[in-house]
Every structure is written in structure tokens, then in C-alpha cells.
Amino acid sequence: MHLLRIALAALMLGGGAAVLAQTGRDVPPAASTANPSGQNPTAASVREDQLLRELNKLQGRVSIPDGKAALLEQPQGREWRQFREGWLPWIGGIAILGMLLALFGFYFTKGRIRLDQTEESGVKILRFNAFERFMHWLTAVCFIVLALTGLNYIFGKRLLMPIIGPDAFAALSQWGKYAHNYLAWPFMLGLLLMLIVWVKDNIPNRVDVAWIRKGGGFLGDAHPSAYRFNAGQKMIFWIVVIGGLLMSATGILMLFPFSATDINGMQLTQAVHAVIGVLFIAAILAHIYIGSLGMEGAYDAMGSGEVDLAWARRHHDLWVEEQRAKTASGPQVHGARPVPAE
Amino acid sequence: MKTIILAIVAAVLLAGAAAYLLSVNQKPAYQAFSTTGARVTPTDNLVGPNWSGDPQGRGAGHRG
Structure with missing residues (x-):
């Protein structure tokens, strides 16, 4: 039995040496270690791109709690990255710069909409009470921070980082992420309050x-x-x-x-x-x-x-x-x- | 202006409350997605608290 174990170990070591020789990294290629048949025995083995093409995703099994880690590769990840790094900055840039250009154009062609001077000028009427103004500004203040920190996710590394450097950008982005995650909650509260208070005045009608x-x-x-x-x-x-x-x-x-x-x-x-x-x-x-x-x-x-x-x-x-x-x-x-x- | 300042104060307070509640209810990724055997944390890992190579955290770098 002992001799059998030794023989098996020797066989395994020999196999390992053969594999190392095929990789050509740890053992220098030499005539003595080359495959005497002159053929690559793994040439016909399945490659990563073939597996992905046939199976649509590469996955295995893991013992850690995060079962998602078993998924190694799938096409959707690349599609999402292409959207995130390719399409999204263009969509954002066109939407926001397009709106700014339209507003500049409107201002410089039409000008400011002026206040009428009538006999009622100077008389004041209450339009929004204190609570309505509070919920509006609560939502608005949060929205401005959320918008700026949100835009940083898309444009920060492209526009800010070259100016302020990677260290300052990393610190800014980390604090921006905290602000984005935490100010989202008062924003949602303000949104719900506005919905409750103003929905009755915002039902579309013939007027x-x-x-x-x-x-x-x-x-x-x-x-x-x-x-x-x-x-x-x-x-x-x-x-x-x-x-x-x-x-x-x-x-x-x-x-x-x-x-x-x-x-x-x-x-x-x-x-x-x-x-x-x-x-x-x-x-x-x-x-x-x-x-x-x-x-x-x-x-x-x-x-x-x-x-x-x-x-x-x-x-x-x-x-x-x-x-x-x-x-x-x-x-x-x-x-x-x-x-x-x- | 008073309403705007009040709204800013309320937003900061509510954000602070949200930060506390989220910190209580959420686990960091290194805890949520790994076993204890696989966790590498800045305070208890093979490279030390300063990621310097010194598990005791005495030096600024690995001195071999």
C-alpha cells in the first residue's frame, strides 16, 4: 500500500512538470522538455470565448454567502458598461446643455416676461403659505445637491478630475456619495408632501x-x-x-x-x-x-x-x-x- | 429667506437621521458578501491597519 502511494505521488509530480513545461513560464523551453509529438495537446480544448458564445454566461459554484460571485462573465455586463461609459454621458450632455442653450436663446430673443403695471399693482395676494414654501424648498435644496452629486457620477472623472487631481476628486466624490445617499430621504419626504398638498390643484382640465x-x-x-x-x-x-x-x-x-x-x-x-x-x-x-x-x-x-x-x-x-x-x-x-x- | 434656511436645516437633520438609520440597518460589503474566513478589513488583516505590510501597524511601510 505504501509503495502504491509513492508511485501515485511520483506520477502526479511527473504530470505537474509536464503541465509547467507546456505553459512555458516556470520551466524554460528546451528541446528536452518540448512535447516530443510536436503537437499542442490543449489546442482543441474549449476556450473562454467559445464557452461564453455557447452558454451565454460563464458561472460556477462558490461557498461564500455571495452567490452572485459564482457568475464570472455575461454579455449584459459589457452592454451596461458600454451604456454607462458611452451613451449616458452623451444623453446627459445633450439634455442638459441643450436645455441651457434653449433657455439662453429664449432669454436673448424674448427677454424677460415683465410685470404688468395696472391699478392692482402694489397690492399683494398670498400665493403660497409658509408650509407650502417649506416643502418646496426642502425638496429643492435636496434636489440641487442630488443633481450636482449625481452629475459627478457621470461627468466627474471626465471634467473635474483633470482639474482638481485624483486625490481631491476621490475625497469630493466620497462626500458627494454620502450627500447623495442621505439627502435622498428628505427629498423623498418633500416629494410626498408636495404630492399630497398640491395634487388637487394639478388635475388637468379644459382650461x-x-x-x-x-x-x-x-x-x-x-x-x-x-x-x-x-x-x-x-x-x-x-x-x-x-x-x-x-x-x-x-x-x-x-x-x-x-x-x-x-x-x-x-x-x-x-x-x-x-x-x-x-x-x-x-x-x-x-x-x-x-x-x-x-x-x-x-x-x-x-x-x-x-x-x-x-x-x-x-x-x-x-x-x-x-x-x-x-x-x-x-x-x-x-x-x-x-x-x-x- | 427664513423658509429656505429652515428647509436647509431640516434637510441636514433628516439626512443625519437617514445616515444613522442606514448605518444601523446596512452591513458593509465585506461583511454582507463574504464569510468570516475571507474577510479582509483595514483593522484586522495580513497587511496591517495602514496597509503597510506590518500586521501590528507600527511602521509606515514594510521594512523586511
Whole structure:
């Protein structure tokens, strides 16, 4: 029995030496170690690309808790990488730079939408109360940080790192990742609050159709009527709600990776999160423009909460009538001059 | 402006609460996806806490 073991060991050692000779790395190639037949015995063996082509994925078995580690290679990984490194920066760049160019073009051709001077100018009407402004700014502040840190995931290594260097970029990205993961939660809270508080004022109706037909006042002479929110604002509301909910759902899936889906699902989740994210940023750029630089008097609505009655009459005439019917000259409307009773 | 500052303060506080809750409920990748035998952590591994090659963490580099 002992002799048999020795013979087996010698056989194995001999086989190992033969394998080393074939690799040509550890044993120098020499005539004495070359295969005497002159043929490569592994020439016909299955290669990695053949296996991948036939099986579609290469996988094995592992004993660690992470069963996903058994999957070595699959085509979807390369497709996702191609999207992540190839298509996504272009989609993001075109969406965001395209929107910025459109807004610059609009500003320099049409200019600022000016405030009307009427007999109601100077009289203030409460447009958004303190809680509404709070939930708007809670969402907005978080959105700005989420947008900047999100863009860093796509463009940071291309645009920032060459300027600030790899060490500063690594530190910035790490803190950006913390901010992105943690500020997502107050963003989601603000989103839910806005949905609850404002949904009743954002149901589309016939007035919105007329508003769109008149291009929001740019087509034709008369400014189209609107209730509390015009069709453009309703579009922004639903973009924020639907886009925000999709961002929240995909974001939570990425905060808890593989909790609900496999590697392909995670890749799809990341792609959806990124594409909606850049489109979301482009849409909010338009919202920021029209709420600040683009329209005189619009910022006051979210700044102090009170807007000029002449502004409100021009852009939200039906809402003003609703408010006047509710309060007449009560606490809702106040200012330098009393609003004449009708 | 008061509302904006209040919103920023609320966002930071809520983010802090989220950070705490996530840290309690989430495990680092090296714990979640490996057995104890396979874990390599910065505080208890073969290359030392400074990744210097010294398991005791006394030197800045491996001195052979």
C-alpha cells in the first residue's frame, strides 16, 4: 500500500512538470522538455470565448454567502458598461446643455416676461403659505445637491478630475456619495408632501387645453386663463412627481443592492435612474429659469409667499377670482391699496 | 429667506437621521458578501491597519 502511494505521488509530480513545461513560464523551453509529438495537446480544448458564445454566461459554484460571485462573465455586463461609459454621458450632455442653450436663446430673443403695471399693482395676494414654501424648498435644496452629486457620477472623472487631481476628486466624490445617499430621504419626504398638498390643484382640465393652444400667452394677443396652476406648471408638477417617484424607487433599489433583483436588474435600475435623472435636471432647469430670471414677479411666490395682484391677475386670473370669492377683501388680499369690491 | 434656511436645516437633520438609520440597518460589503474566513478589513488583516505590510501597524511601510 505504501509503495502504491509513492508511485501515485511520483506520477502526479511527473504530470505537474509536464503541465509547467507546456505553459512555458516556470520551466524554460528546451528541446528536452518540448512535447516530443510536436503537437499542442490543449489546442482543441474549449476556450473562454467559445464557452461564453455557447452558454451565454460563464458561472460556477462558490461557498461564500455571495452567490452572485459564482457568475464570472455575461454579455449584459459589457452592454451596461458600454451604456454607462458611452451613451449616458452623451444623453446627459445633450439634455442638459441643450436645455441651457434653449433657455439662453429664449432669454436673448424674448427677454424677460415683465410685470404688468395696472391699478392692482402694489397690492399683494398670498400665493403660497409658509408650509407650502417649506416643502418646496426642502425638496429643492435636496434636489440641487442630488443633481450636482449625481452629475459627478457621470461627468466627474471626465471634467473635474483633470482639474482638481485624483486625490481631491476621490475625497469630493466620497462626500458627494454620502450627500447623495442621505439627502435622498428628505427629498423623498418633500416629494410626498408636495404630492399630497398640491395634487388637487394639478388635475388637468379644459382650461389647460386652451392655455396650451395659446402657447401659454406667446401665441395670440390675450393671455390664457389659468386656475392656481397653469398647464406649464402642471406639467412641471407631474414631471417632478412621476420622475421623483421613479428616481426614489430606483434609488432605494440601489441603496439596498440585490435586495429585490439580480445583477441584470441592478444594471437596468442604474440605467433608468441615470437617464431619468438627467432629463429631470433638464426639466428643472427650465422651472428654475421661469421662476427666477425668466418672469418678473414669479420668485416672490416662493420667496415671501405673496405676489403682486396684477401679476396674479395676468397669469392666474381664475385663481384670483376664486380667492376673492372666498375672502372678498379679507386676510387673503392685502397691500398698499384695498382691492375694490366687485 | 427664513423658509429656505429652515428647509436647509431640516434637510441636514433628516439626512443625519437617514445616515444613522442606514448605518444601523446596512452591513458593509465585506461583511454582507463574504464569510468570516475571507474577510479582509483595514483593522484586522495580513497587511496591517495602514496597509503597510506590518500586521501590528507600527511602521509606515514594510521594512523586511
